[in-house]
Amino acid sequence: MIASSGFISVMVSIALMVTIIAPIVLIILWLKDWKKGQLW
């Protein structure tokens, strides 16, 4: 079973998406806890 170029594109797109979303989510979580006075 050979991986197609489409499969590789999808995997790389997911990786890119998570990489871009990660810092945004971390900042949102940080802000939420900071507002509550509970940083973790």
Next chain:
Amino acid sequence: MHDAVLEERPELLNLLMPAAIMFLFNNLLFGVGEIFHSNVWWSRAFAFRKGVGFKAYMTAGIFWMPIPIVAGFIALATPALGLNVPAADMVGPMVAARLLGFAGAVLVFIVVFSALASSLDSLLAATGDLVLQDIYRGHLRPQASREELRKAARWVVLFLGIITWLLCLPRLTTLASLLYFTGAFVASTIWPIVAGLYLKKASSTGASVAMLAGTSIGLWSYFAIGFYVAALVSAVISMTIVLVSMWIKPDNFEWVTLNEDTKKG
């Protein structure tokens, strides 16, 4: 890029390549074993506020997901870029240098160095804590005050750092080879810990034999079969021994035996 890999190294795109599948599960078990046995994770789990652990580990797991995908993608780029890679751990820096030039190579060096420094820092802190609590306070000076422990912690971390540095001096192996080698040790701890936490019938003898046999046979398979099976074999052997020992000679473990307050009383 896909065409170049398909033409030059088609097996790299084979999703059912036996060695690759074994390596996938080997790495998976290595990762699980790392979390189960390492005090880096336990010390953080103990420090969490109630309800934070699951959220923190889940978020970290999802955010870690792109790393193997990107690492694989970078490796697949080598045939298309016409790079001749002399060692497996040089793929990333070489691709970065080719695509991003000198500045890219420096940037990748900084990223890799920071990642290693961060891991080393966590490992020193976690191992230092283990030595301090289990050996220094546990056996050598049970009555040690907090101030004494704080001072001893500095010396323990310094001692561990120097030992680590000395071990690295002869350059016995690469980081990747060492990780695969330690897979046999790490994966043998998964089942003894799971059974120890959740199953009353698990025995200490069974867990010890499972870890010893799992590590020994895992190391044998590392040399006899290949680097990609050490953790896999180790986990299977260790699991079998834990389960068989529970069936042959079941224990009746009580958590209260570990309670230090009860012991003192």
